Amino acid sequence: MILKPIGVVKSEYKSRKEAPRQGRLKEDVSVLEIFEEYREGLEGLERFEKIVVLYWMHEADRGVLKAKPPGESERGVFSTRSPDRPNPIGYSVCKLLKIEGSKIYVMWLDAIDGTPVLDIKPFIKEIDC
């Protein structure tokens, strides 16, 4: 189970400290730069208002099983949204602003600059809510 990055995140957030706790709380714009070899896979994406972005939280600590959400007590990582977890796959529902070539402009993404993009899926309210 080896992942292949399909692109990279360009973001104002340069470190984990700068990133918001949840991207949904901010209106900053991030860009997903999809690698040329995967561009064909984007065809038809522009019709969706929201997309699901999966990314690899490359600075995560994969060795912990407990986390302490801000203002809450420590508990198992799988009952938190902490980036530190065995498989640090980030998941964000993003607002799709525009697509220019292989650049996808989105809002609500909390990934930091340089984060590898793993997958993009259309958000479908009926099954995702």
Place this chain on the structure above:
Amino acid sequence: MILKPIGVVKSEYKSRKEAPRQGRLKEDVSVLEIFEEYREGLEGLERFEKIVVLYWMHEADRGVLKAKPPGESERGVFSTRSPDRPNPIGYSVCKLLKIEGSKIYVMWLDAIDGTPVLDIKPFIKEIDC
């Protein structure tokens, strides 16, 4: 970027043909059997009604960039929910029924029997919808 399975799916769906197009359309119960070494990470999960399950669609074809959703025309895989995609990470919002030890009983999961489980996160309506 190498994934470590944290558990395995036990399901009535034994093949891709048997699985529903979307798990949300069925009320079948699946069980996530989490490996003992990751059990500690489940602490606190029982408080959530819905969870996000990430899994590895191990029978997927990773070499395709186009897909044809049923009844629709062919388009890029990233604008579809096809399991055949460069990084076949499945994503399902599931109803959490109960947790017994390291077994998690859920509804709405469309993964087939034997699917590796990658991650579990609490579903939080305010950021995931």
